[in-house]
Amino acid sequence: MSKIINQMPPSFSQKLVTHKPSLQEDNRRFLGFTIGDSLNALIPLMDLRATIKISLAEILPVPKMNESLLGIINYGGKATWVLDLAHLMGGSGYLSKSQLTTGMGMLFQIQNETVALLIDRVGTIETYDLQQCLPIGEAMFADRMRSFLSGYFIDAEQQSRVVIDIKQVIHTII
Template identity: 25%
Template sequence: MIGNPDFLTARGPDQAPELQALESPEGELHLRFFTTSGDEFALPATGIKEVISVPPDRITPIPNVSPLLLGTLNVRGRVVWVADLGQFLGDATLLSTDRPEISVVAVEDQDTMLALAVDRIYGMVWLDIEEILMPTNVPDGMAPFLRGEWVFHNEGDRRLRLLDQVAILRSARWAA
């Protein structure tokens, strides 16, 4: 049967019609998520080390550190700082830790890892980097950490802002 040419081409009498060719996605893969303010952001998949949901009691609070930091977390044997990304970007509302799990996005650059706690994760999407625009109406505290934004005119001018994880990791705000 395997030597039968009809078997190899899926054209035999008992074979299903030919499958449609899968379309290759356009753009680059990104993780979409929301902060407590409801703002929507994206990070390139290439800069993400891991995405996890953790119970709040697995984040160990550390006294006398920046108020932006929720504490530390053990990520595969490595102790990593966990930060409230929304507060880091200027949200007035703190991330609620009064819930069963907190969504955390671990980003890494040159052996420096930081876990960014976010309100909720939308998922992975393909986005065309060629369509990115310079951000407009952005708070001054957020601007240094943005690469640009996508504006979806067919969705009421919804904005999806692309974050620069290296700028976030290297920020002087962590020392405050």
């Protein structure tokens, strides 16, 4: 069974309610993660609904679908699509790593569907100034990958952090 991992103790979550981030703060916060072995990526935190641990054995394959759609899982009593983000972006894909039995799912609500992007691990919440978001150059990535990116930031260690365009990712598979 998929398990929510981002739950906090009641006393901690009650303290969080006292500070509601402004829209400007929400637009600046991103969840960091890695795609494949080395691509550092970000997803706008305001788009994220939850992060869950997914057992690969729980994914029910659905025939005749986009090969990046691994299948569905039961999450909260509803069918939730599981998408291999690395494969969709042109990488070798999550299931090619035969030693893995679980992964992390980042859940997004798109229209009436819940979609989980399957990745290796979730990183930290990071804050960036949207004014500092740089455009993706044509020579930086292959066309397939570039179509899913909305820009990138340079972090404190001078590493690039690409921003995933979640609407474009979902639009491609629906």
